[in-house]
Amino acid sequence: MENNRLAIITGASSGIGLACAEKFAEGGWNLLLTARRSDRLKLIAIKLEKAFKITVHIQEMDVRERESGAQLAHYITRNHLNPHLLINNAGLAVGIEPIHEGLTDDWERMIDTNIKGLLYVTRSITPLMTAQGFGHIINIGSIAGKETYPGGNVYCATKYAVDGLTKAMRMDLVPYGIKVTQVAPGAVETEFSSVRFKGDQTRATKVYQGFTPLSPADVADAVWYCASLPAHVNVNDLVIMPTAQASATIIHRKME
Ligand code: NDP
Ligand code: 8X3
Numbered sequence: 001m002e003n004n005r006l007a008i009i010t011g012a013s014s015g016i017g018l019a020c021a022e023k024f025a026e027g028g029w030n031l032l033l034t035a036r037r038s039d040r041l042k043l044i045a046i047k048l049e050k051a052f053k054i055t056v057h058i059q060e061m062d063v064r065e066r067e068s069g070a071q072l073a074h075y076i077t078r079n080h081l082n083p084h085l086l087i088n089n090a091g092l093a094v095g096i097e098p099i100h101e102g103l104t105d106d107w108e109r110m111i112d113t114n115i116k117g118l119l120y121v122t123r124s125i126t127p128l129m130t131a132q133g134f135g136h137i138i139n140i141g142s143i144a145g146k147e148t149y150p151g152g153n154v155y156c157a158t159k160y161a162v163d164g165l166t167k168a169m170r171m172d173l174v175p176y177g178i179k180v181t182q183v184a185p186g187a188v189e190t191e192f193s194s195v196r197f198k199g200d201q202t203r204a205t206k207v208y209q210g211f212t213p214l215s216p217a218d219v220a221d222a223v224w225y226c227a228s229l230p231a232h233v234n235v236n237d238l239v240i241m242p243t244a245q246a247s248a249t250i251i252h253r254k255m256e
Helices: 015-026 038-052 068-078 104-132 153-176 192-196 201-207 216-227
Strands: 006-010 030-035 056-060 083-088 136-140 179-185 237-240
Touching: 006 015, 006 104, 015 030, 015 038, 015 083, 015 216, 030 038, 030 068, 038 056, 056 068, 068 104, 083 104, 104 136, 104 153, 136 153, 136 216, 153 179, 179 216, 192 201, 216 237
Parallel strands: 006 030, 006 083, 030 056, 083 136, 136 179, 179 237
Antiparallel strands: none
16 A cells, blocks of 8 residues: 655666566555656556555656756646655666767767756755655666776766766755665666667677576665665665676676
8 A cells, every 4th residue: 555655766667667666666655757658657657556556657758858857846846746765767878889989979868868867857856855854866876887898988987977976966965864875786687788789689688698687676676675774774875786797897607
């Protein structure tokens, strides 16, 4: 049954964001789900409302649009909602070319989504949290924000930015009792690689061959843990990896 707490999840139409929606719905939270593919959000909302007797709001949104955050905040205030948790999850990698062959369109998609999009949403939701005197922001970073790897250049830079912004946001928001957490996963099998390789399923599938990657639900469990701690306890940074992955570049694969 619903517990009157509201989680806002960006990028909830797929992968980690969708798994978080399912996990928090199961825990009785009401949800505000956002993504560009609203057709998917509609189906997810119907399913979760029916299964868990919660309220699921949806907002079609491209986080790259400067007004997206403000529109989201407007929806929240218009509907008299109190955001307890913001999961800044929407993000992507596009391409894996070395720096001297990189495509500037790809770079802009990553910078606009992973950094600027996260900032637009955060800038709009944090005043609601400071005004209400509580809140929690969980940024989905990456192992790519801790270590670089060949061809990772701009994607890694965006996730290093998420790492830095998480620390900076915590400093700015600590006087208001608002928690700020980063969950930084290694390899998770989602649509991520399909997007990175621009629909090339053969290349995407190879990323996860020969080992057991994290599932989106594994990451959602970690996010849930961070959100479930007592008011005086905060996880600053949680790096979660498949057991077979020792670093961004070292994955122990058993090939047949
Ligand atoms: P998916 O591709 O499965 O999901 C990405 C989500 O982001 C989708 O819901 C997509 O929705 C949304 N999204 C992308 N661009 C935009 C945009 N411009 N505006 C709004 N929503 C957008 O990948 P993951 O679940 O793997 O990725 C989620 C996060 O996890 C990302 O930040 C990624 O960097 C991070 N991550 C992923 C890892 C992995 O190995 N998979 C590891 C570490 C971190 P839609 O297309 O409908 O807009
Ligand atoms: C996604 C993980 O290693 O492909 O952030 O960059 S990685």
